[in-house]
Amino acid sequence: MIKALNRKIQPAIQPPGHIDFPQPEISRLSNGIKVYQFNSGTQDVISIELMFSAGSWYQKKPFTAMATNLMLREGTRNYSAQKLSETLDFYGAHFENTTERDNAYVTLYSLNKHLGNTLPLLCEIVKNPVFPEYEYNVLAGKQKQMLEVNRQKVNFLARTHFNSFLFGRNHPYGMYLELGDIANTSNSDLIDFHKRQYHSGNCTIVVAGRIRPGLINELEIYFGGNDWSGIASERLQYATEGSVGKNHYIVKEGAMQSAIRMGGMMFGRSHPDFAGMKVLNAILGGYFGSRLMNNLREDKGYTYGIGSSVVPLFEGGYFVISGEVGAEVTREALFEINSELKRLCDEQVGESELSLVRSYLSGEMLRAVDGPFAQAGLYRELIEDGLDISHFEGLIDTVQQINAQQLQDLAIKYLDTEKLFTLVVGPEAI
Amino acid sequence: MIEFDRFTLDNGLRVIVHHDNSTPIVAMNILYNVGSRDEHPERTGFAHLFEHLMFGGSENIPRFDEPLERVGGENNAFTNNDFTNYYLTLPGHNLETAFWLESDRMLNLAFSAKSFDVQRSVVVEEFRQNYLNQPYGDAWLLLRPLAYKYHPYRWATIGIDPSHIEQAGMDEVRDFYKRFYNPCNAILVIAGNVKTDEIRVLTEKWFGVIDKGEVNRRKLPAEPQQTESRSLTVERDVPFDALYKAWHMCSRAEEGFFATDLISDILSAGQSGRLNQQLVKNQRLFSDISAFISGDIEAGLFVVTGKLMKGITMEQAEKALQVEIDKICTQEIEEEELQKVKNRVEAMMEFSEMRVLDKAMNLAYYELLGDAGQVNDLIMKYACVKASEVTAEAKRIFRPENSSTLYYIAKNNEA
Structure with a gap:
């Protein structure tokens, strides 16, 4: 006898199991560089990331930090730019050069079997770059054109300008690049920046993948010496100068969609309300089933996608809602966003929605430690803030335990629409 | 190497x-x-629109996303010229929810x-x-109908014009579902800590009780x-x-495909690709330029796109x-340059199999091409390509009469 299948009822839900956060092997090279190793994965590949206190926070002039990092691979004492890229490509390896506000990252992705040929190149580009004039002019020319193209995009304009309203244009977190900045930066600025920021005193190493025994000895040979020593950089302090007005618009003639940004100043990972805000943010706009998505996309069709996020930085952080909506429904979209914020302040979240978000966030954390590269990426954020894995354990506790009253209190404290900044980039002033 | 088991249900659903x-x-x-490619020329963009409707609830389950999120899962989908792909990940102990959800929307949509x-x-x-409100965003929409005059690859997946989607009716939605969303027209892949x-x-x-339905037998205009x-x-x-050039190339099933793919790598893979070295760095004519293949299953396009540096003429x-x-x-x-692009392919393959989802997608795609096992022969197929085959394939593709060129001119360009 076959029991008829009841398709109306969801199969039994198993509670989320314990998440095993991977513990890296932590060691130090002779010169003090800390090395974190995540040994896991099914593929015979590896990523070696050098993290430097060399983000835009440390630059004297805009463009310097980003250009310095990009120029590392454009010629070194022992390799021309072309020879370097040909050798790297020959072994199927690649570099990723990323510059963020606080830190800069230089990452090598390689097959293990070619690491003997690719690791020396990583060493070469961080220690011995020569910043050739010709290559710099090519790079600057390209970056200028890319910036001009990006400035045609409503989303790009919204993203770059919104932060300047929060932090002020002179603050490293509020700064954005203009064409003139590229013209005003020269090769010698890069040489100087490299000398000040790219040395062992500013460096941390994160390795992930299938790590072969003895890798640490290789790292010691290439990065453990005193040939590139320096004193850890102090962070200069900057005052935040948020804009006086709360509502801003930028006219982009002929735009079919308006890019919307709305948000305010918040805090970093160590703040006691950080974990709670992660949950509140999820409810509002942190996943596909969030209130903003349900309302503006799934109910009204105003947008292809809208979301919100809590962005922790080394010093402080911010909260932002972002999305692109049909230009003709810009006002309606703003109204709905405001209603959703108000609803979080006025009404408590129901149990069904709260349990949904708890489950979703648990699954998200499980995905966040899936595979060596994901693990390293997640852990890197903690290293930067001087935190350890207990931070995530605390996050999980909050996700499971926070109640509706606490969430409402957070909403009233941080998501009061009167205190948030709004920026619209679209075809006409709102 | 991705190992797998494979079986087929009586209703034709292939499972890996x-x-x-x-x-x-x-x-x-x-x-x-x-x-x-299966769309009516007056209803382009429909397959992709339909993908969105697959999340609007099925006969027994009013919402697709919520029950999945309730067990810590996440999902998405994409449509291209050739097929529509739905994927999800979730903690393994709640896997049955995925079966419940996916089978119900294959059984009957709401x-x-x-x-x-x-x-x-x-x-x-x-x-x-993604297209109309982006600088250069409509280039693909213009290039396809230039290169194809008959085959449905002449329109992009998003469609020719938003009006096609706006005019679509509910009866068309039902027909489309009945014609294509059948077990015998689907490939299901599960990857993770599971037993066959x-x-x-x-x-x-x-899935066993779902009616077999029709197989999609295409008769597309050549x-x-x-x-x-x-x-x-x-x-x-x-x-x-900006300059866009497209040449017709062979289909995915032909042997020449591997040489063609390597040609695109020789021209533009990594920083050392020829176009980047010559045209961006040495001659400073383009701010960026890339060569790639369109990746279609039927005879596709070999494409080169580049943005010109200010002051450079289109002729130059x-x-x-x-x-x-x-x-x-x-x-x-030269042998060394050929080896370089082959090594790169090998590395890319390794990096593209980092997660169970990547492996599941790869297996489904190669099963659609005819055999999931092909995924494990790829590196060998590329390794076998000879220098003389690269030249021969290049000659076949890069004939002037085989090309379509889009000159995308900046208005008020004072250069």
Whole structure:
């Protein structure tokens, strides 16, 4: 006898199991560089990331930090730019050069079997770059054109300008690049920046993948010496100068969609309300089933996608809602966003929605430690803030335990629409 | 190497299982053999619109996303010219929820009028966000109909114009579902810490009762061989001129595919690719330039796109590009350079199999091509390509009469 299948009822839900956060092997090279190793994965590949206190926070002039990092691979004492890229490509390896506000990252992705040929190149580009004039002019020319193209995009304009309203244009977190900045930066600025920021005193190493025994000895040979020593950089302090007005618009003639940004100043990972805000943010706009998505996309069709996020930085952080909506429904979209914020302040979240978000966030954390590269990426954020894995354990506790009253209190404290900044980039002033 | 088991249900549903115990996450991928090439020319963009409707609830389950999120899962989908692919990941212990959800929307979709209305608007916004409201965003929409005159590859997956989607009716939605969303037209892949026997039981339980339905047997108009070069010039409000060139190439199933793919790598893979070295760095004619293949299953396109540096004329740029094209057609590639692009392919394959979801998607795609096992032969197929085959394939592709060129001119460009 076959029991008829009841398709109306969801199969039994198993509670989320314990998440095993991977513990890296932590060691130090002779010169003090800390090395974190995540040994896991099914593929015979590896990523070696050098993290430097060399983000835009440390630059004297805009463009310097980003250009310095990009120029590392454009010629070194022992390799021309072309020879370097040909050798790297020959072994199927690649570099990723990323510059963020606080830190800069230089990452090598390689097959293990070619690491003997690719690791020396990583060493070469961080220690011995020569910043050739010709290559710099090519790079600057390209970056200028890319910036001009990006400035045609409503989303790009919204993203770059919104932060300047929060932090002020002179603050490293509020700064954005203009064409003139590229013209005003020269090769010698890069040489100087490299000398000040790219040395062992500013460096941390994160390795992930299938790590072969003895890798640490290789790292010691290439990065453990005193040939590139320096004193850890102090962070200069900057005052935040948020804009006086709360509502801003930028006219982009002929735009079919308006890019919307709305948000305010918040805090970093160590703040006691950080974990709670992660949950509140999820409810509002942190996943596909969030209130903003349900309302503006799934109910009204105003947008292809809208979301919100809590962005922790080394010093402080911010909260932002972002999305692109049909230009003709810009006002309606703003109204709905405001209603959703108000609803979080006025009404408590129901149990069904709260349990949904708890489950979703648990699954998200499980995905966040899936595979060596994901693990390293997640852990890197903690290293930067001087935190350890207990931070995530605390996050999980909050996700499971926070109640509706606490969430409402957070909403009233941080998501009061009167205190948030709004920026619209679209075809006409709102 | 991706090992897998494979079986087929009586209703024709093909099932592939890959075991990987290194992660608590399980991936489920369902590929339906229907893409934008199956659309009516007056209803382009429909296959993609339909993908959105697949999330609007099914007969027994009012909402697709919520029950999945309730067990910590996440999902998405994409549509291309050839097929539509739905994928999800979730903690393995709740895998049965995925079977419940996916089988119900294969069994019977809800066809809610509200979902239909809203998703038409959402797709129009997607059209604007990704194509119409982006600088250079319409280039693909212009290049396809220039290169194809008959075959449905002449339109992009998003469609020819938003009006096609706006005019679609509910009866068309039902027909489309009945024609294409059938077990015998689908490939189901599960990857993670699972046992094939358990998957077999679950698949029978949830998908076994679904009617077989029709197989999608295509009779698409063939694209006749192009006999003279084509070009189109447009003016747009963008900061720099751009050049787009497309040549017809072979299909995915032909042996020449591997040599063709390597040609695109020789020209533009990594920083050391020829076009970047010559045209961006040495001659400073382009701010960026890339060569790639369109990746279609039927005879596709080999494409080169580049943005010109300010002050460079289209003639200069095109002429310099032609020098590189002539070079690859006439001078046999050095062994070392050929080895370089082969090594790169090998590395890319390793990096593209990092997660169970990547492996599930790969298996489904190669099963659609004919055999999931092909995924494990790829590195060898590329390794076998000879220098002489690269030259021969380049000669076949880069004939002037086989090319379509789009001149994308910046309005008010004072250069």
